[in-house]
Amino acid sequence: MLFKYASPASFYPLAGKLAPVFAVIALVLTAVGLYQGFIIAPTDFQQGEVYRIIFIHVPSAWMGMFIYLVMAMYACLALVFNTRLSAMMMQALAPTGAIMTAIALWTGALWGKPTWGTYWAWDARMTSTLFLLFLYFGYMALDNAIEDRRRADKAGALLVLVGVVNVPIIYFSVRWWNTLHQGATVVPGSSKMADTMLAAMMVMTFAMWAYAIAVALWRVRGIILEREKNTAWVQELLDRP
Amino acid sequence: MNAMAEPEAEFAVLPGFVAVLRRDLLLAWRTRAEIAQPVIFFIMVASLFPLGIGADMKLLARVGAGVVWACGVLATLLSLPRIFAQDHADGTLEQMALSAYPLSAIAGGKLAAHWLTTGLPLSLTAPVIGLQFGMDAPTQGVLVLSLLIGSPILSMIGAIAAALTLGARGQSLLIALLVLPLYVPVVIFGAGAVESFGAGIDHGAHLALLGAGTLAGLVATPFVVAAAIRIALD
Numbered sequence: 001m002l003f004k005y006a007s008p009a010s011f012y013p014l015a016g017k018l019a020p021v022f023a024v025i026a027l028v029l030t031a032v033g034l035y036q037g038f039i040i041a042p043t044d045f046q047q048g049e050v051y052r053i054i055f056i057h058v059p060s061a062w063m064g065m066f067i068y069l070v071m072a073m074y075a076c077l078a079l080v081f082n083t084r085l086s087a088m089m090m091q092a093l094a095p096t097g098a099i100m101t102a103i104a105l106w107t108g109a110l111w112g113k114p115t116w117g118t119y120w121a122w123d124a125r126m127t128s129t130l131f132l133l134f135l136y137f138g139y140m141a142l143d144n145a146i147e148d149r150r151r152a153d154k155a156g157a158l159l160v161l162v163g164v165v166n167v168p169i170i171y172f173s174v175r176w177w178n179t180l181h182q183g184a185t186v187v188p189g190s191s192k193m194a195d196t197m198l199a200a201m202m203v204m205t206f207a208m209w210a211y212a213i214a215v216a217l218w219r220v221r222g223i224i225l226e227r228e229k230n231t232a233w234v235q236e237l238l239d240r241p
Numbered sequence: 242m243n244a245m246a247e248p249e250a251e252f253a254v255l256p257g258f259v260a261v262l263r264r265d266l267l268l269a270w271r272t273r274a275e276i277a278q279p280v281i282f283f284i285m286v287a288s289l290f291p292l293g294i295g296a297d298m299k300l301l302a303r304v305g306a307g308v309v310w311a312c313g314v315l316a317t318l319l320s321l322p323r324i325f326a327q328d329h330a331d332g333t334l335e336q337m338a339l340s341a342y343p344l345s346a347i348a349g350g351k352l353a354a355h356w357l358t359t360g361l362p363l364s365l366t367a368p369v370i371g372l373q374f375g376m377d378a379p380t381q382g383v384l385v386l387s388l389l390i391g392s393p394i395l396s397m398i399g400a401i402a403a404a405l406t407l408g409a410r411g412q413s414l415l416i417a418l419l420v421l422p423l424y425v426p427v428v429i430f431g432a433g434a435v436e437s438f439g440a441g442i443d444h445g446a447h448l449a450l451l452g453a454g455t456l457a458g459l460v461a462t463p464f465v466v467a468a469a470i471r472i473a474l475d
Contacts, residue, residue, distance in 0.1 A: 127425075134422040141418050145409040154472040155405045159419060162401055162465065 006083050008224045009233045015217040015224075022214035029207035037200035053111045054197075059205040061104035063212055064132060067097035071139075072164040075157035085220075087153035088227070090160065091143060092220035096212050098136035105129055135163045149227060254349075257342030261350030269358045275323075280362050283316040287370040298375040305374030306384055306435030310428045312370070313363050313388060314395060314421070320359045321399040321416050324351055329407045329473065338474055348466035352400050360392030380439055387434040391427050391451040397462040398423045404469035427454065 005011045037055035044051040071093050077086035108126060109119040120126070139156055146152035228234045269276050290308050291301055328334040337347050367388050371381040402419040406412045434447035 131422040131425050134418070138419040138422060141415055142405065142409065145406070145411060145415050147410075148475075151408075151472060151475050154475065155409075155469070158401075158465070158469055158472065159405055162398070163423065165423075 006081075006085050008085055008088065008228055009231070011085055012221055012224050012237075015221050019214050019217035019221070022210045022217065026207050026210035026214055029203055029210060033200055033203035033207050036196065036203060041196045041200050042194060047115055050111060050114045053107050055200050055204045057104060057107040057111060058201055059208045060100045060107065061129060062205060063208045064097060064101035064104050064129065066209075067093050067100060067212060068132065068135065068160070068164065071097065071160050075160040075164075078153060078157045079161070084153070084227075085224075087157060088220050088223045089216065090153075090156060092216045092223055093212070094136055094140050094143070095219070096215050098133060098140070100208070100212070101129060101133040101136060105133065139163070253342055254346040257340075257346035258350045258353070260342070261337070261347045262353050265351055265354030266357065269354065276358050276362075279316040279320045279359055280366050282319060283312050283363055283366060284369055286315060287312045288373065291373065301374040302376055302380075303439075305371060305376045306380075306387075306439075307428075307432045308374065309367050309370050309384060309388075310432045313367070313392065314424050314428060316363055317359055317392070317395045317399060318417050318420065320355070321403045321420070322413050324355050324400050324403045325407055325470070325473075326403070326412065334407075334470065335474055338470060344467040344470060345463040348400070348404075348470065349463040352396055352462065352466065355400065356393050356396040360388075360396050364388035364392055380435060383438040383444055384435050387431040387448060387451060390448055390455060391431040393455045394427045394451070394458050395424060397458040397466075400466050401462065401469055404466050404473055407470075407473035427451065430454075 005014055033055065038052055041052070041055075043049055071090045074086040074090040074093070077083055078090065105126070108129075112121065113119050139159055142159055143152050143156045146155055225234060225237075287308055290304070294300065294304070325334060328337070338344055340347070364385055367385055368381045371384055376384065399416070399420055402416045402423075406415045406419065409415055430447045430450045434444045434451070437447060438444040
C-alpha cells in the first residue's frame with residue numbers, strides 16, 4: 001500500500017490533493033498561533049514585548065534542524081531502497097530547510113540586539129545554526145553541480161548523511177560550550193514558560209510544520225514533472241485540457 | 242603470480258591498503274614540489290595575519306592557535322582534489338574499483354597517503370608559525386599535538402567530499418563548500434586545546450574529543466569513501 005506511492009506517477013496526484021490541505025492547516029494555525037502569541041500571551045517581566053519574536057524564532061529553528069533530519073531519513077531510503085521519490089523529496093525539502101534556518105538566524109539577530117545588545121555573537125548555538133545553513137547550501141550546490149541526475153541524488157544523499165552528524169552537535173553544543181545563549185527553556189516535563197506562551201509556540205511549530213509539508217509537496221510535484229517529462233503519463237497529463 | 246600465492250582477495254584488506262599507500266606515496270615523492278605547495282601556502286597565509294592585525298606580540302600569541310588551525314584547514318582544502326582527481330581522469334580509479342581488493346581498503350590507503358603527505362607535514366611545520374606568533378615552547382607542543390591528533394579528521398572528511406564531487410562542475414570550490422561546515426568541530430577542539438592550555442585549564446578533554454573523532458572516523462570513513470567512489474563511477 002505504502003510502496004504504491006513510492007512511484008512518482010502515483011504520488012504526483014496524491015501530493016496535489018494533500019498540499020492544499022496542509023496549506024489550509026498552516027494558514028489557520030498561523031492565525032491562531034500569532035493571535036495567541038501576540039495578543040493573549042502576557043508580557044515577559046524581564047524582556048518586555050520583544051520576547052514575542054520567539055513565537056517565530058524557536059519554531060523556525062526547530063524546523064531548520066528537523067527538516068535536515070527528515071532529509072537524512074529520505075537519504076537513507078534513497079540509498080537503501082534506491083527509490084527515486086525519496087531523492088526528489090530530499091531535493092524538495094532543502095530550500096525550505098534553508099529558509100527556516102535563515103529565518104531562525106535573522107529573527108535571532110533582531111531579538112539579540114535589544115536583549116543582549118548585539119546582533120551577532122559567536123555563541124555555540126548561533127554558530128552551529130549558521131553552519132547548518134551552510135550544510136543546506138552545500139547540499140544544494142552539490143545537487144546543482146552534478147549533471148547526471150542519479151549520481152546527484154546519491155551523492156547528495158551521502159552528503160546529507162555525513163552532515164547529519166552535525167545536527168546532534170548543534171543540540172548538545174549548548175551543554176558543551178554553554179556560553180551566551182540561554183539554556184534550553186523547553187524541556188519535556190519541566191517547562192519554565194508560562195502555559196499560554198508555550199501553547200502559542202507549539203501552535204506556531206505545527207503551523208510551520210504544515211507549511212513545510214505543503215511547500216515541499218508542491219515543489220516535489222514540479223520536480224516530478226521536470227524529471228519524468230519524457231514518460232508517457234506526464235505527456236498524457238500535459239496534453240489533457 | 243601463481244594461484245597459490247594469490248590471497249583470497251575479498252579479504253585481502255591489508256595488501257590492498259599497503260599497495261595503494263605505497264603507490265600514492267611514491268607518486269607523491271616523484272612530484273615533491275606539488276606536495277610542498279600546501280605547506281608553503283600554510284606558512285604564507287599565516288604570515289599575512291600579523292600584517293593585517295598588527296604586530297602586537299601579546300595579541301598574536303593569543304590568536305596564534307586559531308590562525309594556525311584555520312590556515313591548516315585552508316591548506317588541506319587545496320590538497321583535497323589531488324586525492325582522486327588525477328586517478329579519476331585517467332581511469333586508474335575505475336581499475337582500482339574493479340580490482341579484487343576491497344574498495345574500502347583502497348580508500349583507506351589513499352586516506353593514509355593523503356594524511357602522510359599533507360596533515361603530517363602541516364602539523365610538523367606549525368611551530369614555524371608558532372614562532373612568528375610568539376608562542377612559547379610548551380604551547381607549541383600542545384599545538385603540534387592537537388594538529389597531529391586532529392588533522393586525520395580533515396583528511397577523512399575531505400576525502401569523502403573529494404570523492405563525492407568527482408566530475409562535478411567547479412570541483413575545488415564545491416569541495417570547500419561541502420567540507421568547511423563539517424570541519425568546524427575539529428577547529429573548535431583543536432584551537433580550544435591550545436587556548437585552554439594557555440589559560441591553565443585542563444586541555445586533555447579537547448585532545449581526547451579530537452582523538453575520539455579520529456578513531457570514529459578511522460572506523461567509518463573508508464567505507465563512506467568507498468561508497469562515494471562507487472557513486473562517482475556509477
